[in-house]
Amino acid sequence: MTIATLLTYSLALFVAAIIPGPGITALVARAMGAGFTDSLAMAFGLILGDMVFLTAVVLGLSVVAQTFGALFMVIKYLGAAYLAYVAYKIWTAGLVKAEMAAGPKRSPIHSFLAGLFVTLGNPKAMLFYVALVPTLVSLDTLTVTDYLQLLAATFVVLVLVTVPYIALASRARELFRHPEQLRGLNRVAATFLMGTAGYIALRA
Known part of the structure; x- marks a missing residue:
């Protein structure tokens, strides 16, 4: 390669990942509600899910994966349910001292x-x-080195996309130092997170 x-x-x-989707939306909401770490x-978790999909395509398992649509449905609903639970916990976090208000x-x-469930629950x-990998490389001649290079590129690109998103969202949280402001921010984050959970659960 x-x-x-x-x-x-x-x-x-990079272009596909930087456009906010359910994963990025959930990530930003989580950063607003709980901070950077x-x-x-x-x-x-989101990144590992992408690496799993890349590996499945490289191994020629995409047809097998599509056959088990029920498994994707279970994973999707588990991910949506967990995001809804996190949203509830953020919403009900209550008033705390500003220095402790990390969600x-x-x-x-x-x-x-x-994060892993959000990605694995999204067959798209x-x-x-x-669509992408077979157009760029021949899967029949792909070597282990080529595969490792693709994995490394996937990891680096997605880190470069996700870290700025959560850093900016976490920084926005730090600007709200008053407990009342933090409670409001918690509820905004919880609303977005719940909306993401609903979108994941209801989409085809």
Whole structure:
């Protein structure tokens, strides 16, 4: 695989990822409600989901994955339910001291799994890789090195997209130092997060 091919793949992925979708919306809402660190774990979950889809396409499992539509439905509803639960916890966090108002404390593993479920519950994300990868590389001649380069490019590009989003959302939270303001911000974040959960659950 040539450098030009890898750059083309990276650019296409960057353009697709930077457009806010359910994953980015959930990530920003989580950053507004809980701060940078918790949201970073969620971002890594989102990224792992993309890497799983890339791997499935490389291994030729896209047809198999599409056959198990029920599995995607279960994952989708699990992800939506968890986001709704997080939204509820953020909404009911109540008034606390400003220096402690970082939203409901969640295990990084929970945040990571939430991000993973959001991506894996979105078959359209796999369709992006199904459409893109075969047009750039021959899957029949793809080497392990090529695959590792694609994985590395996916990870780097998605980190470059997600980290600025959560950094800006976390910074916006820090500007609201008064407890009443933080409660209002919590409820805005919870509303967006609940809306994302509803969108994920209801979309085809």
